[in-house]
Amino acid sequence: MTSFTREFDTPVFKGKVDFPTGVYINGKFAAGSDNTTINIINPTNGEIMAKVAEATPKDVDRAVDAAQKAFDTTWGLHAPGTLRAKLLNKLASLMEEHQDRLSAVEAVNNGKTFNWAKYGDVAMAIETVKYYAGWADKIQGKTIETSKGKLAYTRHEPIGVVGQIVAWNFPILLMCWKIAPALACGNTIIFKPSEFTPLSALYLASLTQAAGFPPGVLNVVTGTGPTIGEAISSHMGIEKISFTGSTKVGRRIMECASKSNLKNVTLELGGKSPNVIFNDADVELAVGWTSHGIFWSAGQACAAGSRIYVQSGIYDKFLKLFREKTQSLKLGDPFSTDAYQGPVVSKEHYDRVMGYIASGKADGATVYQGGERHGDAGYWIQPTIFTDVKPDMKIVKEEIFGPVGVVIRFEDEDDVVRQANDTVYGLAAAIFTQDISRAMDVSERLKAGTVWINSALEVNAAIPFGGYKQSGIGRDLGEYALSHYTNVKAVHVNIGNTRI
Ligand code: NAD
Numbered sequence: 001m002t003s004f005t006r007e008f009d010t011p012v013f014k015g016k017v018d019f020p021t022g023v024y025i026n027g028k029f030a031a032g033s034d035n036t037t038i039n040i041i042n043p044t045n046g047e048i049m050a051k052v053a054e055a056t057p058k059d060v061d062r063a064v065d066a067a068q069k070a071f072d073t074t075w076g077l078h079a080p081g082t083l084r085a086k087l088l089n090k091l092a093s094l095m096e097e098h099q100d101r102l103s104a105v106e107a108v109n110n111g112k113t114f115n116w117a118k119y120g121d122v123a124m125a126i127e128t129v130k131y132y133a134g135w136a137d138k139i140q141g142k143t144i145e146t147s148k149g150k151l152a153y154t155r156h157e158p159i160g161v162v163g164q165i166v167a168w169n170f171p172i173l174l175m176c177w178k179i180a181p182a183l184a185c186g187n188t189i190i191f192k193p194s195e196f197t198p199l200s201a202l203y204l205a206s207l208t209q210a211a212g213f214p215p216g217v218l219n220v221v222t223g224t225g226p227t228i229g230e231a232i233s234s235h236m237g238i239e240k241i242s243f244t245g246s247t248k249v250g251r252r253i254m255e256c257a258s259k260s261n262l263k264n265v266t267l268e269l270g271g272k273s274p275n276v277i278f279n280d281a282d283v284e285l286a287v288g289w290t291s292h293g294i295f296w297s298a299g300q301a302c303a304a305g306s307r308i309y310v311q312s313g314i315y316d317k318f319l320k321l322f323r324e325k326t327q328s329l330k331l332g333d334p335f336s337t338d339a340y341q342g343p344v345v346s347k348e349h350y351d352r353v354m355g356y357i358a359s360g361k362a363d364g365a366t367v368y369q370g371g372e373r374h375g376d377a378g379y380w381i382q383p384t385i386f387t388d389v390k391p392d393m394k395i396v397k398e399e400i401f402g403p404v405g406v407v408i409r410f411e412d413e414d415d416v417v418r419q420a421n422d423t424v425y426g427l428a429a430a431i432f433t434q435d436i437s438r439a440m441d442v443s444e445r446l447k448a449g450t451v452w453i454n455s456a457l458e459v460n461a462a463i464p465f466g467g468y469k470q471s472g473i474g475r476d477l478g479e480y481a482l483s484h485y486t487n488v489k490a491v492h493v494n495i496g497n498t499r500i
Contacts, residue, residue: 010335021052024205026066027215043111055221057231063219064237067161067188070216081137088133090211107334111342125176131461132180149496156486158186162240163232168194185485244268266474271427274420275305279313281432293456299403303428343379350379353402360395426468430456
């Protein structure tokens with residue numbers, strides 16, 4: 001069976017990482033049933049750096065059997081909330097112990113910097129597991145008065161075997177957003193990471209094993225979307241699917257769910273989020289957050305503020321400072337001490353983002369900053385700002401998912417609200433103003449699942465995250481996510497034995 005073994009000797013992390021990279025089913029790592037593997041590429045140089053097992057639909061069947069057995073015997077209604085909380089807390093402690101190693105794996109596989117992985121992604125993944133550990137023994141229904149001699153109560157029961165499929169941009173974080181609430185509620189899981197970034201999911205699986213989760217409670221199958229992803233979303237033994245990825249694949253997931261067993265679907269999809277800066281904003285503050293909002297993680301964030309609307313009174317000042325800020329962002333080795341941005345995740349994605357930059361140039365937009373490849377090897381792209389754009393250009397309408405922002409001048413509030421809402425997406429928005437009444441009014445008028453006032457791209461385990469319109473269905477995080485992982489059962493009790 002394959003494994004990932006590497007001795008890191010870098011300025012930010014020194015140490016050995018070693019874990020199996022087979023499929024993780026019923027508490028054991030093994031080769032896939034066809035014994036084939038997937039090559040995992042290091043995006044800083046394009047070289048193969050690991051192999052993981054390629055699961056088959058047969059492996060998904062095996063995983064579902066194991067998950068159902070666990071649900072019926074050791075988990076589900078058989079594991080009290082206190083036990084689920086204890087195991088989730090144990091997992092969080094192990095993640096803290098392994099924080100540097102998990103971050104190194106995330107950096108080497110995804111291309112994000114070690115420091116952002118450690119203090120951003122992995123730190124928040126740990127917070128998420130702890131947060132849902134706190135909920136595990138508080139999943140409870142209500143007692144409802146009916147009439148004399150009768151009452152009803154509700155039970156929030158785990159759904160059963162749930163499928164979870166995620167994207168490659170925040171691998172371990174998205175995994176914890178999915179698995180932690182599902183486990184807290186008592187479900188068992190078939191989890192599929194992206195075929196581009198499966199390493200941290202397998203590392204985390206080994207930590208769940210060490211934490212003492214019973215076999216079959218969490219199963220990780222590594223494979224491609226059209227084979228394993230479809231096998232999960234079409235499976236008759238999986239009763240719920242939660243997905244994070246593109247809107248295109250989200251549609252397909254829903255189709256497979258509807259054609260199979262009508263499994264319950266939660267979707268966290270793409271975005272083209274507006275970032276609105278009014279004349280009365282603190283311009284330096286707005287520049288800082290706007291830059292973070294579009295360039296953090298090389299712009300590979302679903303809620304990236306990629307449409308930047310600036311009111312005419314501060315347009316020139318903002319643009320000048322925004323360019324200076326962008327020029328100060330250091331691109332470099334993810335394991336250096338001071339790199340802000342690493343490469344994008346893969347050759348395919350590099351080509352896609354560069355294709356959008358080429359389309360902006362061809363459509364007549366001005367490249368105000370960047371617009372080229374950075375370096376000779378690997379997949380770095382210069383942080384790029386376009387100006388002089390038109391509403392129907394592809395770079396204004398479509399999700400680029402890279403370090404590319406468009407800056408658009410606006411005159412008044414109604415105008416900017418109309419433009420900001422002129423999109424099929426509705427994931428997030430940011431507003432910069434010192435006028436709290438305007439901030440609250442505009443945040444109400446924007447059709448988005450999250451609105452940041454005077455900041456951007458901030459997430460918190462306790463705060464729901466998800467989209468309006470084609471950005472998704474349902475919410476990850478917070479108390480809201482729990483409702484996606486339980487079935488509500490109403491029990492009517494005729495206490496007084498009333499006869500009919
Ligand atoms: P993607 O949709 O191509 O892939 C996501 C996952 O779906 C991967 O695991 C992939 O293997 C799987 N998949 C692909 N085809 C499938 C199929 N036919 N059936 C089932 N599964 C299939 O997305 P990506 O390129 O990995 O990620 C980028 C997208 O993810 C962007 O659109 C981004 O906005 C979105 N995203 C959204 C959120 C959110 O919370 N809203 C968070 C992160 C990323």
